[in-house]
Amino acid sequence: MKAILALADGRVFHGRSIGAPGEVTGEVVFNTSMTGYQEILTDPSYAGEIVTMTYTQIGNYGINPEDVESDRPHLRGFVVREACGFPSNWRSTMSLDAYLKENGIVGIEGIDTRALVRHIRDRGAQTGIISTLDSDPESLVAKAAGAPSIVGQDLVRTVTCSEPYTWTEGLWDLRTGYADAGETAYRVVAFDFGIKRNILRNFVARGCEVTVVPATTSAEDVLAMNPDGVFLSNGPGDPEPVTYAQETIRQLMGKVPLFGICLGHQLISLALGGRTYKLKFGHRGGNQPVRRGAGPNVEITSQNHGFAVDADSLRDDALITHVNLNDNTVEGLRHRTMPLFSVQYHPEASPGPHDANYLFDEFIRMIKDWKSLKTA
Numbered sequence: 001m002k003a004i005l006a007l008a009d010g011r012v013f014h015g016r017s018i019g020a021p022g023e024v025t026g027e028v029v030f031n032t033s034m035t036g037y038q039e040i041l042t043d044p045s046y047a048g049e050i051v052t053m054t055y056t057q058i059g060n061y062g063i064n065p066e067d068v069e070s071d072r073p074h075l076r077g078f079v080v081r082e083a084c085g086f087p088s089n090w091r092s093t094m095s096l097d098a099y100l101k102e103n104g105i106v107g108i109e110g111i112d113t114r115a116l117v118r119h120i121r122d123r124g125a126q127t128g129i130i131s132t133l134d135s136d137p138e139s140l141v142a143k144a145a146g147a148p149s150i151v152g153q154d155l156v157r158t159v160t161c162s163e164p165y166t167w168t169e170g171l172w173d174l175r176t177g178y179a180d181a182g183e184t185a186y187r188v189v190a191f192d193f194g195i196k197r198n199i200l201r202n203f204v205a206r207g208c209e210v211t212v213v214p215a216t217t218s219a220e221d222v223l224a225m226n227p228d229g230v231f232l233s234n235g236p237g238d239p240e241p242v243t244y245a246q247e248t249i250r251q252l253m254g255k256v257p258l259f260g261i262c263l264g265h266q267l268i269s270l271a272l273g274g275r276t277y278k279l280k281f282g283h284r285g286g287n288q289p290v291r292r293g294a295g296p297n298v299e300i301t302s303q304n305h306g307f308a309v310d311a312d313s314l315r316d317d318a319l320i321t322h323v324n325l326n327d328n329t330v331e332g333l334r335h336r337t338m339p340l341f342s343v344q345y346h347p348e349a350s351p352g353p354h355d356a357n358y359l360f361d362e363f364i365r366m367i368k369d370w371k372s373l374k375t376a
């Protein structure tokens with residue numbers, strides 16, 4: 001079956017349908033990871049986005065029920081050069097195409113993804129449409145141009161959990177699979193703005209009793225749970241309209257150690273009085289170089305964000321700890337007096353890289369120090 005991808009600025013690509021038939025609009029972005037397509041499909045941060053994979057063949061190790069970051073795919077559409085129809089992997093239980101169909105995700109293959117990515121890099125990420133229903137390019141471009149922009153929308157409300165829950169699964173091991181929770185020493189409350197499971201697994205692996213709470217939970221309710229630390233998760237879309245979370249974070253600052261990843265980092269920055277802005281085409285991939293501190297230390301990181309924190313908008317009480325070496329944008333910060341730090345990238349990255357995994361240990365250290373101060 002034929003499918004068309006059209007961009008708001010008039011560029012049109014003709015290809016073949018993969019996954020479900022239909023028509024979807026969203027922000028067209030690209031990801032340069034060579035592996036991890038299951039994690040990308042199920043990362044709630046991609047809600048509202050049509051994701052293009054730059055790697056030429058996707059689906060070659062199939063789909064398994066374990067390598068997921070949430071219970072279902074969240075992105076709006078999926079664009080690949082070639083969707084592999086004959087996966088080879090002992091863990092695979094179905095093909096990419098079957099998985100997309102089962103979950104109602106509209107996709108397209110067989111287009112020149114290099115041309116698409118160069119276009120987005122030159123002109124910027126923008127709204128687009130994938131359709132198997134409408135074959136008129138002009139009509140599709142008009143629909144893409146008329147689709148709502150990702151800027152100004154609160155997409156967190158569309159992915160957050162409705163009730164608090166406890167998380168007990170630890171990290172995965174090749175021989176034994178996912179670990180069970182062992183003895184717990186710290187109580188962590190994790191805000192679900194679109195949380196990825198591997199973050200929760202990293203907390204469990206470090207002896208945390210983890211309670212996940214909805215995005216709209218009040219500071220008062222969180223403090224009533226008597227946490228040793230509070231985590232602010234990744235999540236989709238523009239951080240600016242998520243004002244309720246910024247207010248909650250403002251109320252929690254200085255009362256309990258805080259750690260934020262990606263959207264959580266952006267929300268912390270806004271709560272500190274900073275500003276965020278939309279990047280031209282974002283950072284999405286597994287090889288983004290980040291400089292740590294002022295010295296020569298570089299981490300290769302996994303990233304997925306379309307917005308960034310404006311360095312000039314941060315006051316002196318926020319110390320910029322990490323910087324992206326491709327474009328010098330802010331990748332991490334720490335407060336000079338309050339127990340609080342955050343990163344724009346993903347220390348939990350599954351399938352890696354794992355250079356930044358030490359950040360979970362830093363949070364545990366911060367919790368320990370805070371606990372000993374309280375009891376001193």
Ligand SMILES: NC(=O)CC[C@H](N)C(=O)O
Pocket residue numbers: 045233234235236237238239261262263264304305306307308
């Ligand atoms: N992974 C994330 O948390 C992404 C944060 C935010 N939605 C952005 O695109 O910048």
